Amino acid sequence: MFTELCNQVFSQSIKDYHVKNDVHQDIVNPYESSSIEHLLYLKNWIDTVQWHLEDIIRDPAIDPVKALEIKRWIDRSNQERTDVVEYIDSYFLERYKTVQAAPEAKINTESPAWAVDRLSILALKIYHMLEEATRTDATPEHRAACQRKLDILLEQRRDLSTGIEDLLTDISTGKKYMKVYRQMKMYNDPSLNPVLYSSRK
Template sequence: MAGRVFAEAIVAYDKKDDVDAVYENPYPENTIEHDLFRKNLIDNIQWHLEDIIRDPDIDPKEALVIKRRIDKSNQDRTDLVERIDSYFLTKYSDICPKADATINTESPAWAIDRLSILKLKIHNMNLATKRTDTSEETRSQCRQKLAVLLEQDMDLSGAIDTLLKDIEEGRKYMKVYKQMKMYNDPNLNPVLLDKKNK
């Protein structure tokens, strides 16, 4: 399901192709599909902001504004991943793990986060294979990279499906740790704390 919703979000972004545009989420709020659509949209807009900020001729003031947007986007992304994990925690709350159940190295939502980024890599690498303003050598390299990304997509999608099935059947259990990013907290970031105390 996540892959399908991510594909829909990518198409929605491409129709406007504008980091400042408003994008309508076609799914009802408080559904997993709504959160997945929003997740990929956040990633897609940030992807393009990262392109823009790398312009060597960018005005430093504009670059700072974009950097602040990227920082906020990263926090929004983290908050949304934790919200998606809450969905899975609720969904599997009645599952009783087996005595020998193990924990995964990452939660379902963080794996889905990686899948969202991977879908964007595939989409943009595919576009790069069709550009007419690059050399055939560059396009050939992009085709090779695209093949690897598509293989990664199959592997990661399969691994996510396996993880969810293992949780459903009690072979794995979920344990979620909040990110607790310190640099966004005015009480923990030393620079912000110093300014606050002056």
């Protein structure tokens, strides 16, 4: 199943990142650049780096200049994340381009790739909640509370994976159809962000 592949690639990406556990390290994507695995690995790597940037920026003692630098890094990361999601949706559009949608076919509330995006974030939540649930320097109460949360996250991943598989089956059989709206982010565009275009006057 496609979601099994996603979860395997996401787990590998997270494991590879934590060998060095450094937001400045370069990605070494082990998959062929034209493959869907390459896109999935890249997607999760971006998410993993951003996860740790979000931790760093919440340090109450962080230097304000450093915080601004990281905030802008996160903004760039969000744009990269959106771009990769759109590449993944392009994969699905190509995969199902010959499917004839039934007259009664309906559109889903989100595209397959945006559901995969949530699956990638869940992989990170599961990895880090497992860390907390097994911390030897934490109290038994802390570990037990985190284990309960981990159980819910694992259930959530099973449910989301099932939902994604059902959506892909419905698209492949014409019961639902894909329609992708390219993201129109305004704050990064100098011609659409009033702060940016006003500063040029």
